[in-house]
Amino acid sequence: MSATLTAALLDDVRLAAVRRYEILDAPVAGEFDAFTRAAATVCGTPIATVSIVDADRVWFAASRGLRGVTQVGVEPGLCASAFRAGGPYVVNDAAADPRTRDHPLVRGGPRLRFYAAAPIVTADGQHLGTVTAMDTAPRQPTELQMTVLGHLAGIVAQHLDLRLAMLTAVRAERRMREQAVRRAASAAAIAGRVRDTAEAHRAAARPAWCQLGGAGRQCPEPAEVKIADPWGDSAWGCAAHVEEAIVTVRTVFLASAELGGLAAYADRP
Numbered sequence: 001m002s003a004t005l006t007a008a009l010l011d012d013v014r015l016a017a018v019r020r021y022e023i024l025d026a027p028v029a030g031e032f033d034a035f036t037r038a039a040a041t042v043c044g045t046p047i048a049t050v051s052i053v054d055a056d057r058v059w060f061a062a063s064r065g066l067r068g069v070t071q072v073g074v075e076p077g078l079c080a081s082a083f084r085a086g087g088p089y090v091v092n093d094a095a096a097d098p099r100t101r102d103h104p105l106v107r108g109g110p111r112l113r114f115y116a117a118a119p120i121v122t123a124d125g126q127h128l129g130t131v132t133a134m135d136t137a138p139r140q141p142t143e144l145q146m147t148v149l150g151h152l153a154g155i156v157a158q159h160l161d162l163r164l165a166m167l168t169a170v171r172a173e174r175r176m177r178e179q180a181v182r183r184a185a186s187a188a189a190i191a192g193r194v195r196d197t198a199e200a201h202r203a204a205a206r207p208a209w210c211q212l213g214g215a216g217r218q219c220p221e222p223a224e225v226k227i228a229d230p231w232g233d234s235a236w237g238c239a240a241h242v243e244e245a246i247v248t249v250r251t252v253f254l255a256s257a258e259l260g261g262l263a264a265y266a267d268r269p
């Protein structure tokens with residue numbers, strides 16, 4: 001496999017991870033502001049972001065000092081390169097650095113000079129983006145500042161995992177509630193059919209008592225409804241036992257008054 005193809009496949013896996021976290025364009029409402037505040041404070045810079053790198057843009061889950069900019073392009077040199085790094089990524093003077101001097105945010109816009117980032121890496125090793133600190137003047141960050149930036153990126157990754165777990169739990173709960181409503185509706189429909197059949201069987205000859213109580217457990221209720229199965233067995237039961245049999249044994253059906261199941265049908269005179 002060619003190196004280009006391998007890189008493309010790896011990026012597909014990474015983008016699938018970005019999608020899985022459902023963070024891009026999410027209404028984050030200040031959820032990540034504490035991270036940019038901490039990054040700017042510890043690095044002493046006016047600008048900080050929590051960036052998520054999409055296929056064709058860098059989206060800011062939080063940004064500070066960028067006057068409402070919510071996303072930028074994926075020109076190499078800044079976030080679009082830094083998120084792939086195995087650790088901290090630093091550009092001390094972007095105007096002099098060949099990696100970044102042609103970047104639109106360096107040549108124009110805020111005219112960035114200092115850029116420091118730590119990659120946001122998920123538990124399964126996917127690089128989603130960066131926590132960054134930026135300045136319009138060149139800088140030399142301390143080791144402590146870069147260490148803290150790395151910790152902040154680690155906490156963002158944990159926060160994204162918790163956020164995803166919460167989304168998943170809320171959806172599972174909603175699904176279970178919908179299932180319970182559907183089950184109740186189907187139980188009500190079965191009870192209605194049993195009532196109608198009991199009405200239709202009212203005149204038929206029958207045993208005195210329900211036959212569905214199980215071996216040695218005689219049911220004291222009167223026999224009201226006849227059920228059958230495709231193998232020809234049939235029995236009379238009380239409404240409660242008939243409902244239970246229909247719900248738990250998928251092949252059981254409500255017999256018509258004249259028909260005691262297929263074998264009885266085959267043995268008819």
Ligand SMILES: [Zn+2]
Pocket residue numbers: 210211212213219220221237238239240241
């Ligand atoms: Zn019974």
